[in-house]
Amino acid sequence: MGKLTKNQKLAAAKIEAGKAYSLKEASALVKEITTTKFDASLDIDVRLGVDPRKANQMVRGVVSLPHGTGKEIKVLVLCTPDAEAAAKEAGADYVGLDEYIEKIKGGWTDIDVIITMPSIMGKIGALGRVLGPRGLMPNPKSGTVTMDVAKAVKEVKQGKIDFKVDKSGIVHTSIGKVSFESDKIRENAKEFISTLLKLKPTAAKGTYIKSIYLSSTMSLGIKIDPKSVEEI
16 A cells, blocks of 8 residues: 555544544544545445345345435436437436437447336347446336336436445445535435335344445545444
8 A cells, every 4th residue: 555645644643543433423524534636426335234145135226315416417318209308308418219229339338327218128128238337227126217207317317326235245325525515415324324224125134234434535434333323
């Protein structure tokens, strides 16, 4: 590991070794220890007491963050002609069908979310090799395969995100920007963790939330006391 810069040393000194902070404390502290010159993203990592290899312990869901992600989300809507106007009005960045399918086949993936209709999924299935590894494949469980594409576009633009536990049992996602007020960071984190609690699989035994860390781009992680989660 390389030497810490002066700012990194100052930031590290603000974190008490071995201490697990409350969510309120962590939401304020993460702003203090971030030294990047750009508006860094805020990430939350939650280790769950589940075995993702078992279908009945897979944790996947969606959450609408009350204050959004702070990121401009590029949305592509693949739909029938009769739904195009509503999708554009809702704020979709790209709307169409066959021309965009061809662009994706050619390697174009300059988008963050793809929303489509059930009747279109047959055409999109062939794009799995391109979209799958990038997490762009539409999925009914995340609300990106729907008849009401306009509503889905609005929700995504307003801060709706989808997440799932990885093979290590960790759920990782961004919940805002460091420029957010600490209360907004706390409220976004609270909504995300509350959603995870509601999704606890009945097959999961023992401690469900094992650890929680909050960090910003390039900052150290701040440990949050899992016992305080129930009190959020």
